[in-house]
Amino acid sequence: MFRHRIGKRSLETSIALASFLSCVAGMVNVVGFLAIQKLTTNVTGHFAFFIEEFDQLKFWEGLIYIYYILFFLLGAFISNTIIEVVYRKAKRYAFSVPILLEIALLIYAGLFLQPFIHSNPDIIAFILLFTMGLQNALVTKISAAVIRTTHLTGLFTDLGIELSQLFFYNSPEQKKQLTDSIKLRFTIIFFFFIGGVIAGIFYNTFVLKTLLLAAAILFVGLLWKNIKLLFYDYRTIKK
Numbered sequence: 583m584f585r586h587r588i589g590k591r592s593l594e595t596s597i598a599l600a601s602f603l604s605c606v607a608g609m610v611n612v613v614g615f616l617a618i619q620k621l622t623t624n625v626t627g628h629f630a631f632f633i634e635e636f637d638q639l640k641f642w643e644g645l646i647y648i649y650y651i652l653f654f655l656l657g658a659f660i661s662n663t664i665i666e667v668v669y670r671k672a673k674r675y676a677f678s679v680p681i682l683l684e685i686a687l688l689i690y691a692g693l694f695l696q697p698f699i700h701s702n703p704d705i706i707a708f709i710l711l712f713t714m715g716l717q718n719a720l721v722t723k724i725s726a727a728v729i730r731t732t733h734l735t736g737l738f739t740d741l742g743i744e745l746s747q748l749f750f751y752n753s754p755e756q757k758k759q760l761t762d763s764i765k766l767r768f769t770i771i772f773f774f775f776i777g778g779v780i781a782g783i784f785y786n787t788f789v790l791k792t793l794l795l796a797a798a799i800l801f802v803g804l805l806w807k808n809i810k811l812l813f814y815d816y817r818t819i820k821k
Contacts, residue, residue: 584677584724584804593762596729597769602803603721604731604770607714608777609796610688611732614710616785618703622710624733625651646704653708657715665723680720681804685797687713692793699790706790731770741767 584599607623614622621627628647635644661680669676691709698705718732730736744764751760777796784792802809 584681584720593766596725596766598806599721599725599803600729600731600766600770601773602799602806603717603729604773605777605780606796606799607717607732608774608779609781609792609799610710610714611774612778612781613785613790613792613796614707616782617699617790618706620650620703620707622707623714625654625711626733626735649704650707650711653711654715654718657712657717658719659715660712661716661719662723665720677720677724678804680716681800684713684716684720685800685804687716688793688797688800692791692797696790729766729770731774734771734774737767737770741771 611621611623614620628650632644632647632651635641635647660683664679664683665676668679687709691706691713695706695709714732718730721729721731741764744760744767747760748757748764751757780795781792784795788794
């Protein structure tokens with residue numbers, strides 16, 4: 583799943599990719615908010631909070647929101663840098679390395695950052711925003727900007743436009759392309775929601791350790807092609 587650019591060529595691969603990554607984003611979104619009451623999957627709200635503090639002349643308090651934005655930006659920067667460097671040496675692993683880094687950071691946050699919930703919650707926000715910057719840049723790059731998984735505002739906008747276009751597109755080719763895109767957007771929204779629900783259920787018991795489940799989902803996604811081949815071989819043998 584993370585071995586080559588998919589662009590618009592494969593709806594099945596796009597849906598699988600969107601399912602795993604949007605579920606993880608939904609989980610990080612809920613865990614981050616429940617743990618530290620911060621937005622940890624996108625930066626739009628942080629701009630508003632920064633302006634609010636700035637208007638009240640609380641410059642120092644407002645500076646933290648700039649840091650949040652910069653950590654998301656840094657994650658995207660590092661993700662693309664890794665992809666470009668690795669792609670020149672080993673193409674098939676270029677998109678896997680940022681995912682492995684994201685898995686490592688989620689495991690680290692889940693295992694070691696729980697004490698910081700009360701003592702220094704900004705550390706948690708920095709790491710989660712960095713991981714979502716990594717993920718968003720990765721999925722944007724691998725899908726040629728077809729898939730975005732860390733925030734839903736643009737998705738609902740695009741979905742609204744495409745649902746409207748169903749009334750005006752008449753050719754079979756246009757209809758198929760449009761319905762494929764709608765399916766993909768519904769998949770992202772659905773799994774983002776499912777990830778949030780799962781995180782909400784597990785958070786009451788495991789708190790930040792819920793992020794270990796998100797890391798496990800990413801790991802399954804990393805091995806998804808191999809898992810599918812094993813399942814196919816098993817079914818072939820059974821027959």
